[in-house]
Structures are given as C-alpha cells and as structure tokens.
Amino acid sequence: MRTKNEELPHGTNASYTLGFVLSIALTLFAFWVAPLFGAFTYSVFIAAALAQLFVQLFFFLHFGRGADAGKNITIAVFTVVIIGIVVIGTIWIMNNLAHLHMMPPTTTDLYTNGQVAPQNELK
Amino acid sequence: MNRDATKGYYGFWVYIMSDCVLFASLFATYAVLHTETFNGPAPAQLFDLSFVLTETLILLTSSFMCGIAYLSAREGKKQLTLYALIATLILGLSFLGMEVSEFGKLVASGHGWTVSAFLSSYFALVGTHGLHVFLGSLWMLVLIGHIALRGITDTLVRRLAYFSLFWHFLDIIWIFIFTIVYLMGIY
Numbered sequence: 001m002r003t004k005n006e007e008l009p010h011g012t013n014a015s016y017t018l019g020f021v022l023s024i025a026l027t028l029f030a031f032w033v034a035p036l037f038g039a040f041t042y043s044v045f046i047a048a049a050l051a052q053l054f055v056q057l058f059f060f061l062h063f064g065r066g067a068d069a070g071k072n073i074t075i076a077v078f079t080v081v082i083i084g085i086v087v088i089g090t091i092w093i094m095n096n097l098a099h100l101h102m103m104p105p106t107t108t109d110l111y112t113n114g115q116v117a118p119q120n121e122l123k
Numbered sequence: 124m125n126r127d128a129t130k131g132y133y134g135f136w137v138y139i140m141s142d143c144v145l146f147a148s149l150f151a152t153y154a155v156l157h158t159e160t161f162n163g164p165a166p167a168q169l170f171d172l173s174f175v176l177t178e179t180l181i182l183l184t185s186s187f188m189c190g191i192a193y194l195s196a197r198e199g200k201k202q203l204t205l206y207a208l209i210a211t212l213i214l215g216l217s218f219l220g221m222e223v224s225e226f227g228k229l230v231a232s233g234h235g236w237t238v239s240a241f242l243s244s245y246f247a248l249v250g251t252h253g254l255h256v257f258l259g260s261l262w263m264l265v266l267i268g269h270i271a272l273r274g275i276t277d278t279l280v281r282r283l284a285y286f287s288l289f290w291h292f293l294d295i296i297w298i299f300i301f302t303i304v305y306l307m308g309i310y
Contacts, residue, residue: 005128010284020184020187020190023183023186023187030302031306035310049298049303053295053299060186060287075137079140079143083144086148086151087154090152091154
C-alpha cells in the first residue's frame with residue numbers, strides 16, 4: 001500500500017521563512033517593547049503570545065489545511081474547551097479556596113468584622 | 124483512495140492535542156502555586172531574562188530548521204534534509220544544555236524543587252517541556268540514522284511530517300512558558 005504523502009499539509013520555503021521572521025519579531029517585541037506599556041504590559045504579553053500561537057499554527061503546523069483538515073479542527077476546538085475548563089476552573093476554584101480556608105484571618109480582618117475589639121489588644 | 128498518511132497524521136494530531144491538555148494542567152498548577160514561595164525568592168529574583176531569550180531564539184531557529192528538513196524531504200533532497208535535521212538536533216541539544224545548566228544553578232544555590240510549592244510547579248512545568256525536547260532529540264537521531272542508511276523514503280517523509288508537528292508544538296508550549304513563567308514572572 002503506497003501512502004500519498006502529497007496529501008499531507010505542507011508549506012513552502014517562503015512561508016516557513018515568513019513564519020520564522022514573524023516569530024522572532026513577536027518574541028523580541030514581547031521582550032523589549034511590551035514592558036514599555038505600563039499597566040497594559042501583561043495584556044500585551046498575552047496578546048503577543050496568542051499572535052505567536054496563530055503564526056506558528058498557520059505557518060509551521062499548517063493548521064486547517066490538507067486532506068482531513070476538518071477532523072483536526074474538530075479535535076482542536078474540543079481541546080480548547082477542555083483547556084478552558086481545566087485552566088479557568090482551576091484558577092477560579094483555587095483562588096476561592098485560598099480566600100476561604102488557606103489564609104488565617106489577620107488581626108485587621110477581625111477588627112473590621114467586629115470579632116475583636118481594639119481595646120482587647122491594648123490590655 | 125489510499126488514506127494511510129492522513130490517518131496517521133490525524134492520529135498524531137490527537138496525541139498532540141492530548142499533550143496540550145497535559146501542559147494546560149501544569150500551567151494551571153503553576154498559575155495557582157507561583158505565589159507560594161515559602162518565604163523564598165520570587166520568580167523575579169531567580170530568573171535571568173536575557174538567558175531565557177537566548178534559549179527562546181535557539182528553539183525558534185531549531186523549529187525553522189525542522190520545517191526546512193520536512194520540506195526538503197518532500198522534494199527528495201537527501202543532503203539538505205540531513206543537514207537541516209542535524210542543525211535542528213544541534214540547536215535542540217543546545218537549548219536542552221542551557222536548560223539543564225539553569226536547573227543545575229537553581230538547585231546548587233538551594234532553590235531545588237523540594238523548597239517550595241512555587242519551585243515544585245516550576246520544575247514540573249519547565250522540566251516536562253525539557254523531557255519532551257529530550258525525547259524529540261532521540262527521535263531525531265533515529266530519523267537521521269534512517270536517512271543515512273535508507274535515504275528519503277515515503278515512510279521517512281511521513282515520519283518527518285509527524286516529527287515536525289511535534290517539534291513545532293514544543294515551540295508553541297515554550298512560547299507560553301517564556302511569556303507566563305519568565306516575562307510575567309519578572310515584570
């Protein structure tokens with residue numbers, strides 16, 4: 001049985017070079033330019049990383065091209081949903097748990113809740 | 124119509140996606156635990172950003188070389204495939220060497236994975252990526268041996284297609300480690 005490698009997705013020298021140049025540019029942008037954005041630095045970091053993700057998916061992984069691309073896209077979308085549940089769910093629930101259980105209330109917390117009167121501390 | 128190549132490609136894509144879920148859980152663990160330094164140094168005091176930038180550029184170049192190797196193999200250019208693959212391997216090993224030396228420095232200065240939850244999650248995340256790069260390097264050795272002994276065959280082109288998926292995927296994971304662990308850790 002001969003396999004038809006022609007059906008596998010692939011790029012060209014030009015597309016690989018363009019992908020490479022864009023990746024390097026986005027990395028250097030995140031390294032040198034993004035920290036200049038002040039309060040928006042983190043957003044710019046994330047935007048640069050996501051841009052790089054799409055550049056590499058398109059130019060290097062040839063995402064969504066070639067025969068059977070539909071099946072690859074389906075499972076990729078499923079994976080994104082799973083990753084969303086795992087990452088967002090973990091951060092959400094663990095932060096809640098940290099607030100509820102892992103941090104013992106500070107004296108300031110007790111004052112503001114009225115559980116400890118300030119004069120008790122002075123005695 | 125013979126669908127062998129695309130079936131295998133789909134199967135390998137499923138593996139890549141499941142690996143994404145593995146890394147997602149490690150990223151989530153790191154996101155939760157990176158502030159739990161147990162009174163030890165925070166990321167900002169431990170990491171050298173220009174060292175990590177060099178690692179990133181090496182891995183990006185390695186990824187590009189891997190793409191060139193796959194493209195040359197498709198066109199049946201044996202010498203070029205071999206040279207590009209050897210360049211990919213050397214760059215991959217340089218990356219791995221830098222990572223191991225960074226780990227060595229951290230452990231030697233008393234910041235090993237047993238010290239705090241932050242360092243445990245850091246070594247688990249970055250170490251798992253490093254393990255993938257190591258296994259990819261072994262795979263490349265096999266591919267190089269295959270080309271040297273049997274030349275460019277249909278089987279080799281197919282395997283190189285799967286390998287390039289794997290190698291580019293590791294590059295994407297590293298971009299997120301670079302952004303989330305290092306850039307956001309330092310700024």
